[in-house]
Amino acid sequence: MNDSRELILGRIRERLGRSEANAPAAGAVIDATLAARAxxxxxxxxxxxQSLLAAFRARSEALASTVDEVATLADVPRAxxxxxxxRQLAPxxxxxxxxxxxxxxxxxxxxxxxxxxxxxxxxxxxxxxAIAETGTLMLCSGPASPATVSLLPETHIAVAxxxxxIAGMEEAWAAARxxxxxxxxxxxxxxxxxxxxxxEQTIVLGAHGPYRVHIVIVRG
Amino acid sequence: MEIKxxxxxxxxxxxxxxxxxxxNLKKVKGKFVDKRRDAIADFCAQGGDFEALRExxxxxxxxxxxxxxxxxxxxxxxxxxxxATVLWAKDGAEACRLIVDIAKQHDVKKATKSKxxxxxxxGLNQALEAAGIQPxxxxxxxxxxxxxxxxxxxxxxxxxxxxxxxxxxxxxxRVHKKPRLTDxxxxxxxxxxxxxxxxxxxxxxxxxxxxxxxxxxSVALVTNEGNGRMVTTVPKVHVVITGIEKVIPTLEDLxxxxxxxxxxxxxxxxxxxxxxxxxxxxxxxFDGPEHLYYVLVDNGRSNLLAGEFNAMLRCIRxxxxxxxxxxxxxxxxxxYGWVYPGPMGSVLTPLFTGMKNALDLPHAATLCxxxxxxxxxxxxxxxxxxxxxxxxxxxxxxxxxxxLALKAWAWVAARxxxxxxxxxxxxxxxxxxxxxxQSIPVLGVAPEWTVGRDFPxxxxxxxxxxxxxxxxx
Numbered sequence: 001m002n003d004s005r006e007l008i009l010g011r012i013r014e015r016l017g018r019s020e021a022n023a024p025a026a027g028a029v030i031d032a033t034l035a036a037r038a039x040x041x042x043x044x045x046x047x048x049x050q051s052l053l054a055a056f057r058a059r060s061e062a063l064a065s066t067v068d069e070v071a072t073l074a075d076v077p078r079a080x081x082x083x084x085x086x087r088q089l090a091p092x093x094x095x096x097x098x099x100x101x102x103x104x105x106x107x108x109x110x111x112x113x114x115x116x117x118x119x120x121x122x123x124x125x126x127x128x129x130a131i132a133e134t135g136t137l138m139l140c141s142g143p144a145s146p147a148t149v150s151l152l153p154e155t156h157i158a159v160a161x162x163x164x165x166i167a168g169m170e171e172a173w174a175a176a177r178x179x180x181x182x183x184x185x186x187x188x189x190x191x192x193x194x195x196x197x198x199x200e201q202t203i204v205l206g207a208h209g210p211y212r213v214h215i216v217i218v219r220g
Numbered sequence: 221m222e223i224k225x226x227x228x229x230x231x232x233x234x235x236x237x238x239x240x241x242x243x244n245l246k247k248v249k250g251k252f253v254d255k256r257r258d259a260i261a262d263f264c265a266q267g268g269d270f271e272a273l274r275e276x277x278x279x280x281x282x283x284x285x286x287x288x289x290x291x292x293x294x295x296x297x298x299x300x301x302x303x304a305t306v307l308w309a310k311d312g313a314e315a316c317r318l319i320v321d322i323a324k325q326h327d328v329k330k331a332t333k334s335k336x337x338x339x340x341x342x343g344l345n346q347a348l349e350a351a352g353i354q355p356x357x358x359x360x361x362x363x364x365x366x367x368x369x370x371x372x373x374x375x376x377x378x379x380x381x382x383x384x385x386x387x388x389x390x391x392x393x394r395v396h397k398k399p400r401l402t403d404x405x406x407x408x409x410x411x412x413x414x415x416x417x418x419x420x421x422x423x424x425x426x427x428x429x430x431x432x433x434x435x436x437x438s439v440a441l442v443t444n445e446g447n448g449r450m451v452t453t454v455p456k457v458h459v460v461i462t463g464i465e466k467v468i469p470t471l472e473d474l475x476x477x478x479x480x481x482x483x484x485x486x487x488x489x490x491x492x493x494x495x496x497x498x499x500x501x502x503x504x505x506f507d508g509p510e511h512l513y514y515v516l517v518d519n520g521r522s523n524l525l526a527g528e529f530n531a532m533l534r535c536i537r538x539x540x541x542x543x544x545x546x547x548x549x550x551x552x553x554x555x556y557g558w559v560y561p562g563p564m565g566s567v568l569t570p571l572f573t574g575m576k577n578a579l580d581l582p583h584a585a586t587l588c589x590x591x592x593x594x595x596x597x598x599x600x601x602x603x604x605x606x607x608x609x610x611x612x613x614x615x616x617x618x619x620x621x622x623x624l625a626l627k628a629w630a631w632v633a634a635r636x637x638x639x640x641x642x643x644x645x646x647x648x649x650x651x652x653x654x655x656x657x658q659s660i661p662v663l664g665v666a667p668e669w670t671v672g673r674d675f676p677x678x679x680x681x682x683x684x685x686x687x688x689x690x691x692x693x
Contacts, residue, residue: 005308008464008518012289015525026287030294033283033469034435040276040476043268059489115506118420133266134490143504147453151446169475182302183436185501185508186453189494194446196408197486198361198378200385201248204408207360208415209446209493 037173043133045167052132052165053217059135063192064205065213072220076159077107079216080124084109087212089155093122098144099159115146116153123153123210127160129175130215133168134191137215140176141186150190156210158190161218221340221372224557225569225578232555232584244384245552252378252543255487256594263483270483277480278598280473281534284465285525291434291467292516298437302499304512312342315517319344319426319459320351322513326457328353328423334441334448335359336428337376337537338517339461340559341572344426345370355426356418358447360411364388367395374553376560377485377539382552415447425451425509429462430536431477432514435470438498439514442482442491449495458497458509464516465533471496477536480596485538520572528607532567534597541591541601547584556581563591563601570608575617582608640684647678654678 012018018026046052057067070079076099084091091109100113116123126145129138137158141147150156166172169189176183194209205211224231235241260270284291296306309315315338323331331348333339333355345366348355357366361379365371368391373379380388385404392407393400396414401407427448429439439460441448452458468477474496482491501508524533542548542562553561558569558578566581587602595601612618632638653660654677663670681689 004310004314007310008308008522009289011522012525015522016289018289026290030287030290037470037472039472041269041272043263043266118416136490141505141508146506148507151449151453170472173471183438183496183498185499185505187496188449191490191492195492196360196445198380199388199404199407201251202404204405207408207445208412208450
């Protein structure tokens with residue numbers, strides 16, 4: 001705690017005309033705002049599962065992500081193996097511990113479940129929620145889902161199950177509050193490959209993060 | 221950053237005469253404008269109402285500012301509960317001192333930075349260097365400026381918008397000591413490789429903050445490149461340097477502000493990365509900083525609260541005002557001479573650095589209100605610029621010649637007979653200057669006025685003469 005805290009807050013209180021008389025009412029307004037969590041205006045939310053999936057897929061593809069659909073979780077390793085082969089990428093990946101239990105070896109992919117390091121070229125993650133409004137993946141960090149796996153490798157593959165596709169960010173907050181109670185250290189909303197437009201406003205994919213984002217949706 | 225705003229006229233003239241800069245500005249002109257327009261059209265096609273969003277954004281920011289003390293305390297309490305240390309800095313110098321102290325305490329040799337305009341206000345890089353700590357800018361644009369002898373940014377979200385790819389290719393070849401590349405994709409890859417090693421070896425990450433969420437004690441970062449994620453994930457220490465006005469109440473409010481900010485800034489429906497960071501590395505976590513500090517900086521902001529310029533504190537730094545400003549588009553960002561260019565910069569620079577340092581900036585606007593209509597939080601920028609002009613007059617800051625001329629005019633205007641005589645003479649003088657033509661190519665008493673345009677010649681009689689005539693008949 002430094003001296004400037006009191007100086008700055010004192011100046012703010014003086015400018016706002018804060019007094020002992022008006023502080024309790026203002027405090028009540030703050031508490032009410034925090035309790036109400038009133039959403040702002042937003043586009044009409046998709047609700048039907050099929051239209052959520054279709055909207056998420058269309059929006060993701062518009063952001064230069066690629067999307068694949070499989071029937072069950074057990075189909076995921078083979079679908080990813082096919083994607084890697086098609087892109088001529090080596091069948092080697094780092095994956096979040098959450099997905100370590102899938103039969104990667106059976107699909108011919110060598111997978112290590114851990115945090116990513118610089119030399120990892122493919123990172124496979126799950127996805128806490130997928131947002132249809134913008135085609136956005138919501139990843140939450142934790143011991144079973146290190147944040148580096150979606151960041152350091154050149155190719156990021158995310159596995160999303162259909163029931164996790166939701167309409168907008170508001171539903172994502174509600175889910176995070178319900179599941180975690182308090183927010184995980186990092187919540188990353190990822191919308192397509194990393195990009196920059198800094199040189200002559202020309203968009204280049206793969207600035208500091210992945211060059212490619214591939215999403216495998218599990219329908220079942 | 222050193223203030224050069226007092227030299228606006230000379231700097232603007234130099235930029236207008238700089239053929240290279242004009243060509244670069246022309247190349248990107250309109251790109252941001254078109255993208256923003258398309259993004260809003262797309263949002264409306266989704267059934268969204270962007271005007272309703274702007275109104276809600278304005279209302280939200282005003283509500284926070286009205287109880288800023290309490291919102292900051294709420295943020296501080298919730299951030300602290302998650303293991304962060306919240307520090308306060310009254311000005312840029314104190315912010316630099318605090319951050320250098322943090323770096324020393326954790327034995328930091330290298331700090332990677334994601335973009336922060338406030339760190340430019342404070343001159344943080346210079347302070348770190350003086351203390352023997354290497355700051356590395358990691359936003360591609362900011363990195364280009366840093367390796368070009370710490371050149372100043374010319375736009376708040378596209379810092380090298382004034383540079384051509386050829387200039388950047390020369391710079392990379394010189395600094396990276398590699399063969400000169402001219403493909404933008406290959407150049408970006410080269411910078412990625414250079415910066416990747418810095419990301420992995422830095423002991424401290426420094427970021428700005430787009431929003432502070434009071435409800436959860438979190439900071440939200442909006443980036444496209446992923447550098448914001450890098451500097452807040454890899455190093456053991458993370459420092460957030462941000463202004464005291466950046467707080468918003470809830471996560472729902474964050475959704476609202478993101479819908480507004482990103483469309484207004486880059487014209488994307490959402491940026492590639494939005495990171496919401498709360499507290500330090502948890503038990504069992506593989507990554508994340510062990511130490512997290514917030515440095516909340518005032519640097520002139522609290523002086524604006526609840527006053528005539530309160531609305532300026534709503535600003536969320538999207539850059540839409542400069543993208544749409546005919547003056548900014550003509551002279552570029554460097555002419556403005558400090559951290560913030562364009563209409564928002566013309567308001568902030570005199571308020572933060574002193575009226576006397578930026579006398580020309582409030583006049584460097586046509587008051588066409590393009591900035592006002594695109595501002596996502598509805599800041600009445602032309603009105604604020606006009607107020608600053610009024611302040612200059614009130615505080616006797618206008619040049620002596622202008623003040624005397626206005627005094628003389630007021631004295632004459634208060635004497636109807638004299639005014640009548642004066643206008644009759646003036647009209648005849650102007651007619652004589654026009655020499656029977658429709659316009660005056662060089663205005664005798666104020667030749668500067670006709671440098672880039674003609675002055676229309678008066679036609680017929682004065683209003684007072686016509687009025688007198690009409691009354692008679």
